Amino acid sequence: MLTKYMILVLIIFQVSFASEQEIFEVKCEKGDMYYCHKLGRELKKIKEYEKAIYYFNLVCDNNISDGCMSLATYYDLKNRKYKKNAFEYYTKACALNNRFACNNLGNFYRYGKVVDKNISRAISFFEKAYCLGDIDKPYRNRQKAIEENKLTNYNRNNIDCVFLKIDESIDTANKIDDESAYQ
Numbered sequence: 001m002l003t004k005y006m007i008l009v010l011i012i013f014q015v016s017f018a019s020e021q022e023i024f025e026v027k028c029e030k031g032d033m034y035y036c037h038k039l040g041r042e043l044k045k046i047k048e049y050e051k052a053i054y055y056f057n058l059v060c061d062n063n064i065s066d067g068c069m070s071l072a073t074y075y076d077l078k079n080r081k082y083k084k085n086a087f088e089y090y091t092k093a094c095a096l097n098n099r100f101a102c103n104n105l106g107n108f109y110r111y112g113k114v115v116d117k118n119i120s121r122a123i124s125f126f127e128k129a130y131c132l133g134d135i136d137k138p139y140r141n142r143q144k145a146i147e148e149n150k151l152t153n154y155n156r157n158n159i160d161c162v163f164l165k166i167d168e169s170i171d172t173a174n175k176i177d178d179e180s181a182y183q
Contacts, residue, residue, distance in 0.1 A: 020042070021039065021042055021043075023035075024036075024038050024039035024042065025039060028055065028058075033058070033059050033062050033064050033067070036055045036058050036059050036067075037055065037056070037059045037064070037066050037067055037070070039055050040052045040053075040054075040055030040056045040059065040067070040070060041070070043055065044070075044074070049074070052070075052074075053071065053074065055067075056068075056070040056071045056074070057071065060089065060092065060093075063096060064096070065092075065093040065096035065097065065098035065101065066098070068089045068090075068092045068093035068096065068098070068101070069089070069090075069093040069098050069100060069101050071085075071089040072085075072086045072087075072088075072089035072090040072093055072101060072104070073086075075089065076090075076104070083113055083114045084114050086114075087105070087108055087113070087114045087115065089101075090104050090105045090108065091105060094125065094128065094129075097132055098132075099128075099129045099132035099133050099134035099138075100129070100134060102125045102126075102128045102129035102132060102134075102138070103125070103126060103129035103134055103137055103138045103141065105125045106121075106122045106123070106124075106125030106126040106129065106138065106141060106142075106145075107122070107141065108122075109121040109122035109125065110122035110141065110145050119145050119149045119151065122141075122145050123142050123145055123146065125138075126138040126139070126141045126142035126145065127142060130142070
């Protein structure tokens with residue numbers, strides 16, 4: 001009896017997922033990037049990575065940071081030979097004001113992953129992430145970078161978000177909220 005119940009639940013789940021995925025596909029085909037990103041996430045969950053990457057790229061190419069961040073995370077976690085791809089997508093996502101991408105980009109510079117180690121750039125990205133609202137982790141990363149490198153020209157406790165300056169090539173996008181990003 002229990003097995004019949006489990007089979008029934010599995011069938012219902014598969015049918016509901018298929019219909020949900022179809023809805024995402026239709027809305028994505030109509031140009032709704034929110035659903036393109038959701039579709040990519042669903043495809044990634046079921047390990048259809050090539051299709052997921054296609055949809056994440058579509059979203060990223062429309063200058064929506066979530067798509068770029070999804071690609072960056074995918075490549076960052078994949079293996080070492082894809083770190084350069086991750087760096088490029090973190091860079092674009094940070095330029096689109098994704099606070100998590102800015103923090104991760106800071107770590108690339110802090111540890112010299114893919115790029116030359118550059119503590120002042122790392123700190124700039126940690127500060128940008130902090131100012132975009134990711135308060136705890138970038139602040140700690142910034143403090144550690146200052147301490148590890150015995151820097152004296154940084155105010156250890158203050159980050160002035162009003163006057164924060166990042167390299168022009170990085171800080172090109174205006175801050176947008178998540179909902180309006182997809183419209």
